Amino acid sequence: MHPVEICKDVYWVGVVDWDCRDFHGYMTAPTGTTYNAFLIKDEKVALFDSVKAGHGGEMLCRLAHVVKPEEVDYLIVNHVEMDHSGELPALVARTKPEKIFTSPMGERALRAHFDCADWPIEVVKTGSTISLGKRTLQFLETRMLHWPDNMATYIPEDGVLISSDAFGQNWATSERFADEVNRSLLGKQLDRYFANIVLPFSPIAIKTIETIESMGLDIRCICPDHGLMFRTPDDVAWVIERYKELAAQKQKKKAVLVFDTMWHSTERMAQAIAGGLMEHGLSVKLMNLHMFDHSDVMEEVWDAAAVFVGSATHNNGMLPKVADMLTYMKGLKPKGKIGAAFGSYGWSGEAPKDIAAWLAEMGMDMPVDPIRLLFVPKHEQLAACTEMGRTIGKIVADKLG
Numbered sequence: 001m002h003p004v005e006i007c008k009d010v011y012w013v014g015v016v017d018w019d020c021r022d023f024h025g026y027m028t029a030p031t032g033t034t035y036n037a038f039l040i041k042d043e044k045v046a047l048f049d050s051v052k053a054g055h056g057g058e059m060l061c062r063l064a065h066v067v068k069p070e071e072v073d074y075l076i077v078n079h080v081e082m083d084h085s086g087e088l089p090a091l092v093a094r095t096k097p098e099k100i101f102t103s104p105m106g107e108r109a110l111r112a113h114f115d116c117a118d119w120p121i122e123v124v125k126t127g128s129t130i131s132l133g134k135r136t137l138q139f140l141e142t143r144m145l146h147w148p149d150n151m152a153t154y155i156p157e158d159g160v161l162i163s164s165d166a167f168g169q170n171w172a173t174s175e176r177f178a179d180e181v182n183r184s185l186l187g188k189q190l191d192r193y194f195a196n197i198v199l200p201f202s203p204i205a206i207k208t209i210e211t212i213e214s215m216g217l218d219i220r221c222i223c224p225d226h227g228l229m230f231r232t233p234d235d236v237a238w239v240i241e242r243y244k245e246l247a248a249q250k251q252k253k254k255a256v257l258v259f260d261t262m263w264h265s266t267e268r269m270a271q272a273i274a275g276g277l278m279e280h281g282l283s284v285k286l287m288n289l290h291m292f293d294h295s296d297v298m299e300e301v302w303d304a305a306a307v308f309v310g311s312a313t314h315n316n317g318m319l320p321k322v323a324d325m326l327t328y329m330k331g332l333k334p335k336g337k338i339g340a341a342f343g344s345y346g347w348s349g350e351a352p353k354d355i356a357a358w359l360a361e362m363g364m365d366m367p368v369d370p371i372r373l374l375f376v377p378k379h380e381q382l383a384a385c386t387e388m389g390r391t392i393g394k395i396v397a398d399k400l401g
Helices: 056-064 088-095 103-111 183-214 233-248 263-276 294-301 320-332 350-363 378-399
Strands: 002-006 009-014 015-017 033-035 039-040 047-049 076-077 100-104 122-125 130-133 135-140 153-156 160-163 221-224 252-260 282-288 304-310 338-345 371-374
Touching: 002 221, 002 320, 047 153, 056 088, 076 088, 100 103, 103 122, 183 233, 183 294, 183 320, 252 263, 252 294, 252 320, 252 378, 263 282, 263 304, 263 338, 263 371, 263 378, 282 294, 294 304, 294 320, 304 320, 304 350, 304 378, 320 350, 338 350, 338 378, 371 378
Parallel strands: 047 076, 076 100, 100 122, 160 221, 252 282, 252 304, 304 338, 338 371
Antiparallel strands: 002 009, 009 039, 015 033, 039 047, 130 135, 135 153, 153 160
């Protein structure tokens, strides 16, 4: 369990969680995750963040290859969420730090989470600096990326930005740096993390990047709290530009059709709609909720121009998986989408109308009426579904070219 040196006397001492599949109780993590913690060895020894409860022994083992735990002088808490602070009480008891630095909202969160009245907590704000000896720590509050307490720490002497949750990914790997893996695979993990966690805070992400750029920081390495680190000029530039694109929710000529079906009638409707969309050159994703988790869906929705949601009617409403998906999507606040609803029914047929109301409430443009079909769709009814796809496909094609 050796640490990884990022640059001279700056180390990764985090943990790879190979078994993680449920991230925070609402997002799946099919490729695991990491809980990144960082150590700086200077005249003062500083440790950044902790790890999820149950992983403290592994982190301390890595740390002990550099310094004895008792030699840690400062703890910097960039984020209090439990995957970064679960082992914090044990760590405080073991290291007995001189000071624990955190943001104003971080102090509030620490006192809400832990019995920490006797902890040597010192609040730092944007622009605050402390010296470790040869190095300076410069703090930047990044509120709501993605908790109120989040902050980043910049080390100007090394050009290292410890970015908390910003630029993170859920990916358990033996590699630690972006230049050691396939960039397209890395981009997929970055997109998935953003789409399911950071998406509702997109305007804040844009503002934070603008603030960092206006400060003229010489960023040579970005170290997020999850996933791989970015240490080459090309990778640093790439991930910042990628984040700008994610936060802008830049749309592609793409439509996502997400649905649940009982006896395949709603599924056949989705396939017919897809045909009409493809006639206008759109990339189309059909996502049956029996096959895809809601976090899989949002990974596709963030850059889609159009979102179609379908459900059979069940007990005068939509199927439970569709209701779950819409609740989840509403909370993530996707912007600038065209929406449409469809579904089959046997008795009453309320589901498409209810879905359309949800999509409209999310701010989606609804250029066509919902389609609902009785029992098994006939040829002419499927033709109407195809026409729905053509109509919205043309709107998207005219908009995006």
